[in-house]
Amino acid sequence: MEAVSTVGPVRHTRGMVSKRILVGLAALLLVPVAGCNTGPSEQEVTANGFLKAYAAGNAQAASGQTDSPKQAKQLIEKVRGDLRPVVTHATLGKVTDTDNGARATYNMSWDFGEGKVWRYQGEFNLAEGDSGWKVRWAPSVIHPKLKKGQTLSYSEVLPDAAPVTGSAGNELMAPEKLTTVTLSPQSAGDLAGVAGQLADALGTIEPSITQQSIMDDAGAGKPFPIVTLRQSDFDRVRSEISDLPGVTFPARTDLVSVERGYADQVLAGVGKVVDKKVSASAGWKVAIQDASGNETGELHKTPGKPVEPTQVTLSDNVQRAAEAAVEPVPQAAMIVAIKPSTGELVAVAQNDPADSKGSLALTGQYPPGSTFKMVTGAAALEKGNVKIDSPVECPGKKKFAGDYVLPNDKEFDLGRVPLITAFAHSCNTTFAQLAVDMPADALPEAAKKLGIGVDFKMPGATTITGKVGTGDSTNRRAQNGIGQGTVTASPFGMALAAASVANGEMPMPTLINGERTEADSTPQPPSKATLDQLRPMMREVVKSGTATNIGGSGEVYGKTGTAQFGDGTHSHGWFVGYRDDLAFATLITDAGKSTPAVDLTKRFLDGT
Secondary structure (H helix, E strand, O other): OHHHHHHHHHHHHHHHHHHHHHHHHHHHHHHHHHHHHOOOOHHHHHHHHHHHHHHOOOHHHHHOOEOOHHHHHHHHHHHHHHHOOOEEEEEEEEEEEEOOEEEEEEEEEEEOOOOOEEEEEEEEEEEEEOOEEEEOOOHHHOOOOOOOOOEEEEEEEOOOOOOEEOOOOOEEEEEEEEEEEEEOHHHOOOHHHHHHHHHHHHOOOOOOOOHHHHHHHHHHOOOEEEEEEEHHHHHHHHHHHOOOOOEEOOEEEEEEEOOOOOOHHHHHHHHHHHHHHHHHOOEEEEEEEOOOOOEEEEEEEEOOOOOOOEEEOOOHHHHHHHHHHHOOOOOOEEEEEEOOOOOEEEEEEEOHHHHOOOOHHHHOOEOOHHHHHHHHHHHHHHHOOOOOOOEEEEOOEEEOOOOOEEEOHHHOOOEEEEHHHHHHOOOHHHHHHHHHOOOOOHHHHHHHHOOOOOOEEEOOEOOOOEEEOOOOOHHHHHHHOOOOOOEEEOHHHHHHHHHHHHHOOOOOOEOEOOOOOEEOOOOOOOOHHHHHHHHHHHHHHHHOOOOHHHOOOOOEEEEEEEEEEOOOOEEEEEEEEEEOOEEEEEEEOOOOOOHHHHHHHHHHHHHO
């Protein structure tokens, strides 16, 4: 019994194994044949077609693969428009059957450029209808967290700007919350009434805001900003305007001057440089937005990098002394001060009449008048035409080509005097003749050696030094020789010229530490022999010439200037020069004579 029962099953098993082997071999033979005839399923074709068109930005083709083409096209176009990718990639994952159709997974990447890539996994359902398989449309097809009425947004994540400090480490600019008062005319209801209440409140901060000015700006009917306020100013008027219909208060944090009105013409440009630093260090994020543009959730965020502090070359005590000096002057008045040994811009000050016309101290172009005799004198000395003690004629007036007569101030007549005396007393007739006796390019060449006519790209400030024409006639060269005719310069340009005399060559002007200034040319400096004669000539102006009023303010070297403009009945007043390692240019427009500029400079120097 035992042997039979054992043998029997063994024979049966061998028979089964043989049968299974045959079946297995048959199956193996069938697999390759089936593989050759089977391609992607209809579900996979539809899913792939949708993703390919979607990634390519073809909303028309992508939406055509869905069961709601209109809604799909609208959202796909909006999302791509809001995100603005450089390129997108989508790859299909698995497609599996479900009770109601199929489900597809995919991997998506949005490339925003500069290494900013957002990746995530998504999925969507497919259903079979009369026209074949379609993607079942829903906002979640775009992203799993997206719902009806929502879109995606891409934005920079800006790091906080570090404070801007002066040369002594004092804080000049710092981040502050700013609120913009914005009015939507269509939502205001009683527009005139709202404008009146806004004017009553905001006019206490900015007098130029009136009911009429607001009504004028509201003419287009679109929302518009009225004013941007610091936090302290907004707090003053908040209760009066916060409930007005049609008025909103978007806020942002920005870099502003710590002290209102301090070095405005310079710090505005510095702020733009810092903004670029902040933007270059910015992170980025992708978020969900509702229909009103409000952010309802973050999907990805890369924080920004810290921004290094910015230090400018402004000297606090020199800047304050300059501002105090120009502030009481009724006409537009300005001072620019440069450190000759380094080219550092240490002060740029303008009063309110000048501020109302722009950055005159750095870019304004004015005839420099007799201050330009520094250039004419340097050119004549460089050519070897004269020396500091050469006798020159200084008649009360002098006739040049034709009937053109050029006079001294009130036609004073010194007769025959050394060049240094003619310079100290500012003889127009002497220096006009010196210019006529030189080649046409002598003055532009000498001016450029002192920086006038050189163009700079200086981070933080836009500057124009000036322009000196060649003088295409005898009379024009005579006029140019005394800083009239076709000669113009800015206070910045004349301060740079004075700094070049003090330094021995043109220093490269700078405003922000660590930022390099570029110049369109590198002029050769005047010879040592020329400078050794020009400097004592400038000192004599203060000791015995036209600027004796400043004699008690230290060892000042300078040159006065009265520059006619317009019809010749009005004149600007100039004084330029240097003391120790501080070069300066002072200009009072329409001053009539140079004396007010000398007195202003004295107040400035005495305050440093």
